Amino acid sequence: MPSDSTDPRSETGRTRTERPPSRLLLVELGGTLCGLDAEHVREIVGLLPVTRLPGAPPHVKGVVNLRGQLLTVVDLRQRLAGEPMTNPDGSTLVVQAEERLLGVLVNDVRDVTLIDVVPSDQASVADAAGLVAGLGRLDDEVVLVIDVPELVRQTLA
Numbered sequence: 001m002p003s004d005s006t007d008p009r010s011e012t013g014r015t016r017t018e019r020p021p022s023r024l025l026l027v028e029l030g031g032t033l034c035g036l037d038a039e040h041v042r043e044i045v046g047l048l049p050v051t052r053l054p055g056a057p058p059h060v061k062g063v064v065n066l067r068g069q070l071l072t073v074v075d076l077r078q079r080l081a082g083e084p085m086t087n088p089d090g091s092t093l094v095v096q097a098e099e100r101l102l103g104v105l106v107n108d109v110r111d112v113t114l115i116d117v118v119p120s121d122q123a124s125v126a127d128a129a130g131l132v133a134g135l136g137r138l139d140d141e142v143v144l145v146i147d148v149p150e151l152v153r154q155t156l157a
Contacts (some may be wrong), residue, residue, distance in 0.1 A: 021114035024145065026138070027093070027106040029077040030085065033141050038112050040148040042094045042101065048073075058084075060155060064103060066094065073103035074155050076146070080131065097149035100156055113138065117145050130154075 024035030048064040050073055056062065059079040063070045073092060078084045087107040095102050115136035131154070133147035 019117065022117045022136070022145065023112060024115050024117075024136070024143070025093070025112050026110040026143065027076075027091075028108040028110065029080065030083060030087075030107055032077075032081070033110075033138065033143050034076070034080075034106075035115060035117075035136060035143045035145045036093065036095065036104075036148055037145075040095045040097055042096050044109055045092050045094065047088070047090055047092060047105070048103075061105065064092070066103070069101070071101055071103045072156060073105060074151070075105045076151075077105070077107065079151075080144075095148050095152065097152040100152050102152045102155055104151070115143055115145075120145075 022035070023038045025038045025041050027034050027036065045066065048066065050062040050064055052062040053060060053072075059075050061073045061075050063072055065071075071094065075085050085105050085107055090105055090107050091109050093104040093106060093109070095104055115138060117134040117136045119134045120132050131147055131151055132144050133150075134145040136143040136145055
């Protein structure tokens, strides 16, 4: 049966304006649940010794040597909320955007899951400085979806 070109639904049953669910790596940042596009996450490693960079903003913790490659590391919790990460058992996510790598400190890594994301009104997200790409919901929790390319751009600019 031919499709009706006026039907706003696609073969998947979603309207053309709806976005498909995003595949997100869920992480915790001191009680806040965040999601990062799993396609940008290259690996998850434990916390590594960080060499501080003079003059860097407080959320840029410094650089680490990851298998011979220097990697700038940012504390995502401090970047978003102004409070540094306090969990000594946290993890470092190695994320990539536009061939550039960045280490991101997080308190805990949960899981990779599909979540429907609604683009956020940046004015409604307190002091996120353009890093929140949208909001999602997982059961009864709100997920802040982090714009990884923007985080990389702002940190490594």
